[in-house]
Amino acid sequence: MQNASILVLGAGELGMAVLRHLAKQAVRFPGTTITVLLRSSTINSNNPSKQRDIAELKSLGIDFLPGDLSATVHELSAIFKNFHTVISCTGFVTGAGGLQLKLTHAVLNAGVKRYFPWQFGVDYDIIGKGSAQDSFDEQLDVRNLLRSQNRTKWVIISTGMFTSFLFEPFFGVVNLAQNTVHALGSWNTAVTVTTPEDIGKLTAWIYFAEPAIEDSIVYTAGDTITYGQLADIIDAALDRKLKREDWSLAKLKSELMNDAGDIIKKYRVVFAEGKGVSWDFDKTFNAEQKIETLSVKQWVQDNLK
Template structure:
């Protein structure tokens, strides 16, 4: 893929260096090294930069080895004006800090980006199709994501690019989400077995976000769909059968069941997610429509991920026994 000459003198700020942020930064740094004048800066809390926690120290050391500049700032305590002052020197901003930052954070960041006059913004929208889902899904964080889209579309000074990824592939197998429950040898379908979900690994999101940012011709004011895999819950159960070598129990959590659970615990974020996904709208898209398919970029499928992670766990347990 060609590099857009418009991107070759770009001051890029990435917010956050968690699992997704590190994947994005690694790939941006690799491409920036080939683009004279392009710089990468990462916004981290001061406590993270100077942390004695081994994991954070490793990340900071890696960032410095990549030639990335570290900028101290706190999204939670900073005002919109404070953030705008931090953002103003940069031409492109990529937000890799998601829902864990709390409600209202994404809107505050978006307002600060616009106030700073940043030329190009990749908001934290690494998820589902909030336009199709619309307001009132039961997940209030989704409503805020839609508000961010409305804010960006209502102005013309800052270009924006939204990368729709579906959920992290690992989340399908996360015990707390409850879709794949390996401990109970059970797979739950949200809504129905024919409902589908789109998933992508953070590593693949990092590769494609960098490719999209540096793409020629320049991508402007678009929602770009990517996908490691789009699969039904029935297909997911088949994958788990094949990977584990067993026959899993298949249990449907229909909308009525999930809505009743949320009514009992209205503040439970995971229950909100389950109900939103059970409705089957905006959470899956055709692989043939994705950026990676059109540009022939290989991705990690759900089955490949499961064979790498679940099979590896099974072998380790067997070796230990």
């Protein structure tokens, strides 16, 4: 891992965590450089929160490269070819329409040695093509493209849902304002969750692991719990009894049928089906390496108490 140049795409919530922990680990590997690709408008932003992020990244010794992911495959390849590794922290929020595939084509065309695509989420192989969340199909296309070649080594990190997503009112699982918790599918349906900070930490550990992890899917988790366990945790931590309502798969599918374009309803159906959205915590990379991660119980204590 000597003298490796890393390019991270994006510095949102996850990108910042990845950059922070890569910089922390890189001190053990002389010659490692870390660069983040950001729009010029972000690098030079007057927004106080953006300025804080830029100042933090500068203090960590991270380099800045102005660029825009809306560029063509050819233009992106010209940028990527100068780096040993590309780590994509773009997320779906940068828009549908094949961005993840475009980035993967650019990485492969550039001859990048190692690629961590944006796959920080569920197990797309198990979910398969044609799921309720149609944006997942592109993630499978990315996997198939990476598997079809052997020049660029790839690492996919499966993390499950962001832990905080369970508590977002718009997602509807936990709604403290209404004193209600909903089960997606059933109370025995399980979900794997990890915080962005832990994903950043584990990504750095996986990147610097020796021997190098290559052409592999690595499973991580902050926690794997059922919706029933989630309700029990909140009741105990907040010393209150939440009203429990299960949202059956049939109900959620019906709601999606009546509002086919609603992205949140698509996610609810996929998680209610319970396929490819959870895995055994004890078999994760962090459990095997004894790397501590934040459980749902601790997240509730830290954020809701």
